[in-house]
Amino acid sequence: NAGVTQTPKFQVLKTGQSMTLQCAQDMNHEYMSWYRQDPGMGLRLIHYSVGAGITDQGEVPNGYNVSRSTTEDFPLRLLSAAPSQTSVYFCAVRRLAGGTEQYFGPGTRLTVT
Amino acid sequence: KQEVTQIPAALSVPEGENLVLNCSFTDSAIYNLQWFRQDPGKGLTSLLLIQSSQREQTSGRLNASLDKSSGRSTLYIAASQPGDSATYLCAVIYGNNRLAFGKGNQVVVIP
Numbered sequence: 001n002a003g004v005t006q007t008p009k010f011q012v013l014k015t016g017q018s019m020t021l022q023c024a025q026d027m028n029h030e031y032m033s034w035y036r037q038d039p040g041m042g043l044r045l046i047h048y049s050v051g052a053g054i055t056d057q058g059e060v061p062n063g064y065n066v067s068r069s070t071t072e073d074f075p076l077r078l079l080s081a082a083p084s085q086t087s088v089y090f091c092a093v094r095r096l097a098g099g100t101e102q103y104f105g106p107g108t109r110l111t112v113t
Numbered sequence: 114k115q116e117v118t119q120i121p122a123a124l125s126v127p128e129g130e131n132l133v134l135n136c137s138f139t140d141s142a143i144y145n146l147q148w149f150r151q152d153p154g155k156g157l158t159s160l161l162l163i164q165s166s167q168r169e170q171t172s173g174r175l176n177a178s179l180d181k182s183s184g185r186s187t188l189y190i191a192a193s194q195p196g197d198s199a200t201y202l203c204a205v206i207y208g209n210n211r212l213a214f215g216k217g218n219q220v221v222v223i224p
Contacts, residue, residue: 031210033212035214040216041216042202042214042215042216042217043202043204043214045211045212048210050210090156090157092157092212096210100145100162101147101159101162102147102159102204102206102212103159104149104156104157104158104159105156106155106156107155107156109154
């Protein structure tokens with residue numbers, strides 16, 4: 001079992017470019033989410049999904065889009081990258097029931113110049 | 114809004130000492146609390162999960178307690194080793210499946 005995988009590991013973008021960060025899981029967990037981690041700010045929730053076809057905004061959704069067409073995949077799209085989106089992005093999954101453990105992917109380090 | 118605070122933000126201890134890391138949260142209506150470890154440039158590794166109905170959870174040298182009524186959790190690491198140097202994060206699941214993180218305790222164990 002791979003658990004939670006993220007691609008790419010590193011990415012450099014120019015301002016205004018678009019890209020998609022990939023997140024995939026083989027744990028069959030319903031809940032998937034995206035966080036960004038910035039120095040001094042901790043981890044902040046961008047978007048989350050409780051199942052295929054259902055997504056919702058987190059704490060810092062502006063500039064990001066998500067969709068969830070399958071249980072396994074939850075891509076995060078940056079439509080027009082900005083330097084403020086330079087960060088480390090983590091995908092996390094867990095079962096939907098409230099008391100369950102959360103599992104994180106290895107992260108994608110994104111730099112926008 | 115749930116706010117999670119971790120104190121101290123950073124600490125150094127000599128090898129062999131016990132580590133005590135504190136986490137507090139403002140809304141006691143949580144489903145569970147999870148402690149993570151993060152090494153520099155790496156992802157988060159789950160250490161312990163405490164359900165809201167539990168008072169503590171143990172794994173090897175790690176013990177985490179939870180006092181929901183006072184909004185506190187403490188992570189104890191016995192007989193610290195240099196390999197314990199990392200950032201430790203606590204997070205609570207609350208409300209509508211929301212997860213709130215603290216900013217972490219950055220630990221250095223000095224050989």
